[in-house]
Amino acid sequence: MTALRGVHEFGKRAMWPWLCCAVVLGCRQSDSQAGTAGDTIPSLSSMDQILLAASKVILPPPGLAPADLPDPNSPGALAIARYCVACHALPAPSSHSATDWPQVLRRMWARMDGLPRRFNVPVPTTGERVVITRYTVANALKVSGANLPQGPGRERFERTCSRCHELADPRQHTPGDWVAVVTRMSQHMEQMVGQPLDAQELQQIVLYLEGASKATRRP
Ligand code: HEC
Numbered sequence: 001m002t003a004l005r006g007v008h009e010f011g012k013r014a015m016w017p018w019l020c021c022a023v024v025l026g027c028r029q030s031d032s033q034a035g036t037a038g039d040t041i042p043s044l045s046s047m048d049q050i051l052l053a054a055s056k057v058i059l060p061p062p063g064l065a066p067a068d069l070p071d072p073n074s075p076g077a078l079a080i081a082r083y084c085v086a087c088h089a090l091p092a093p094s095s096h097s098a099t100d101w102p103q104v105l106r107r108m109w110a111r112m113d114g115l116p117r118r119f120n121v122p123v124p125t126t127g128e129r130v131v132i133t134r135y136t137v138a139n140a141l142k143v144s145g146a147n148l149p150q151g152p153g154r155e156r157f158e159r160t161c162s163r164c165h166e167l168a169d170p171r172q173h174t175p176g177d178w179v180a181v182v183t184r185m186s187q188h189m190e191q192m193v194g195q196p197l198d199a200q201e202l203q204q205i206v207l208y209l210e211g212a213s214k215a216t217r218r219p
């Protein structure tokens with residue numbers, strides 16, 4: 001957020017040209033995302049090239065279809081599928097906690113409202129914004145409480161798994177399910193920040209989550 005505030009301070013007029021480029025390019029290349037962050041457009045200044053590459057880091061990863069959204073025919077899911085795919089892949093409501101969603105959405109409203117109309121990006125009404133906010137908050141990531149169980153791998157889990165969203169609650173999956181979730185997160189890390197977990201990190205985090213899920217599970 002600090003970096004983003006900095007961008008706003010340096011002026012809306014200076015910001016929109018590169019954002020538009022980022023948005024257009026993001027649409028064309030949404031399959032590869034962070035993997036193409038190094039691509040350059042010769043006509044852009046070097047600062048614009050960096051801003052363009054930076055804007056493609058931590059975009060929602062590709063792969064989610066509207067039918068995969070929780071309660072896919074609800075007004076919230078339909079609104080996300082309509083308004084949230086113009087600039088990047090469909091975002092999952094579980095990608096942020098209920099506490100974080102309102103500020104993520106505030107950034108998205110600002111981007112939609114400020115984008116020149118010639119891009120024809122649909123802009124939700126105030127009522128639709130309320131529907132989207134309620135839906136993301138209701139289906140948000142479940143976060144861990146303050147008392148995570150001790151155990152080897154806890155520090156690595158805390159450090160690695162809080163990079164894109166708040167720390168997930170170990171109890172929300174059975175011990176046997178965590179390996180699939182962490183493997184998927186490693187794929188997201190490769191797509192969104194260009195670096196997956198290595199085999200040792202993956203194993204350590206899975207072992208910790210399996211143990212923490214067991215330790216805190218009610219019989
Ligand atoms: C006008 C283009 C545009 C639209 C429309 C848009 N986004 Fe984004 N979104 C961006 C850009 C640019 C980024 C990367 C910079 C950032 O994170 O602010 C981004 C990043 C994201 C991220 C990843 C960043 C993070 O903090 O995890 C999520 C999640 C997200 N958008 C959700 C949404 C949702 C939900 C909607 C619909 C309500 C939406 N976006 C609509 C431009 C857009």
Ligand code: HEC
Pocket residue numbers: 060061092094095141142157160161162163164165168169172181182184185186188189190192193205
């Ligand atoms: C590079 C960004 C990123 C990092 C780092 C990351 N996540 Fe995620 N996480 C996501 C996104 C995007 C989603 C929503 C899409 C999905 O569920 O695949 C998500 C959703 C989740 C969910 C909710 C969905 C579910 O299946 O229950 C859990 C739990 C989760 N992450 C756990 C973790 C753990 C554990 C780690 C550390 C290994 C981690 N995340 C690291 C991006 C990330």
